[in-house]
Amino acid sequence: MSEQTLVQKILTRASGTPDPVPGQIVVGKVDLAMAHEQGAQAIAPFVQMGAKKVWDPDRVVIAIDHWVPASTEGAARLHQMLREFSQTYKLPHFYDVGNHGICHQVLAEDGWVVPGDVAVGTDSHTNMLGAMGAMAVGIGPTEFAAVLATGKIWLKVPPSLKINLEGRLGKGVYAKDIVLRVLSEVKTDGARYKAIEFHGSTAARLSMSERFTISNMTTEMGAKAGMFLPDATTQEFLRGIAKHEMHPLLPDEGATYERVLHINLDGMEPQVACPHSPDNVRPISAVAKEHVKINQAFLGSCTNARMDDLREAAKIFKGEKVAPGVRFIVSPASTRIYRECLKEGLIDLFTAGGAVFTNSSCSACFGGNMGILAAEEVCASSSNRNFPGRMGSTKGRVYLMSPAAVALSAIRGEIADPREVL
């Protein structure tokens, strides 16, 4: 057997194919399948397939998050369909209103994805769980139906990119800045159909939350999977919560990579992805000089709305006020995080300064629920996408940045460099 990349190791385990090579199609066993509202579209195909039962209800998670609680009748119908489906097919792991969170976040928090897994989800940012050292991929609802029926999925073995992260992050520079920097090199299609492995001493030092932020945005590079190597940090995170057996696989020394990138983070400044593409990345000082006025600041999404993100933003926002004419929307990534914010006084801190602290959901991230932009409006956002129309009007403009940069931009009313106040 030749030396294998991480994704080859994972697919060998899942498919039983001893030496899967890039380009080959393998059929692999799924360890965890997740659906959010889009799962409702899987119901009709599932029934049409003639399946009598779900292959393994203990490996299926339904987590509604885009419209929670339902904000339109259409969304209410999707939720209703999923509830009925879960009852009919006896799916016990349903994160319903009150126990909800962004789907990827609840998977992470409750240890649903562990090293070595093949995990699939009906959302493109399922890549986030690759931070566990798993192959976590987004799939569509018809395919989800097939997984529910059979527990298997066809996968084309991807070639791999190796990204070495080295160097120390300066003050005001975060995981979000790392991933924006990587995007500026890899671009939105540079990892299409490929798996990314993050290596290097900096990658090894990152917390799980930081790894989630980075794996999350490998989706914006077109990647099939974006993975960190499982280590003590992963084990520690999963201690006592892992839902099934871990297989902490590592790539072989001499594995073949299509491309190897070395990224040195020493001296890197905070980054901003300007409209209308996540790879349109510039150093924040250059953007700040142009005094880009904002109408909205959004601190939320599966990319950056965990406790560390909210705390960093709070450090900057403490005792300050939202700039006149700006609305600052803070949406924690899960109900658990919401409650932690409550205990730590962060809800008070943000709302005292004129921010709106919402219930946990995808919120303004996708332009279909709340926090929608009108034409010509500008948003500083901690989320992951800024394509035209992503946050509402196709004439709206979204700048992507770290939570700290969002918080300072909310205070100043224009895009601002968090290093100025840290």
Add this chain to the structure above:
Amino acid sequence: MKTLISGKVWVVGDQVDTDQLIAGKYLTIIDPKELRKHVMEDLVPEFSKAARPGDILVAGENFGCGSSREHAPAALQAVGLGAVVANSFARIFYRNSINLGLPAIEVSSVRELFSDGDQAEIHLSEGYIRNLSRSKELRFPPLPSHILEILDSGGLVEKVRREIATP
């Protein structure tokens, strides 16, 4: 399955993402007839009304990038498109298309071969796409047998149905 597809071509550019194919605000729609009304409504406003079954969409790089929404290929399928051909596809869009039974074919530089309104002919098993209006053609490698089987069944639903019915 039909290995020869021919029809009128609609051309779009590079990086057409799923938000442009079908905007986020329509994601609660399930009925294909409703979906069809909003397909590419900002990008090619006349498409929804003027496209005919069998027409072929030709796109540039990274077609269908963005979200995992199956609404995107489903909206194109609702129009009755014969195939989507692109210089390259985003991976989830590609999978979704195949799984719905909508042929998605990657042919590098295909975008440069066509203008709006040209007639195209695609042969899936022989692996060529021809611009009948300009008598030019490009070749592509035959699709892997697993993918042909899904298309052949008319999509993943039918394929799994047959598998479940005959264990």
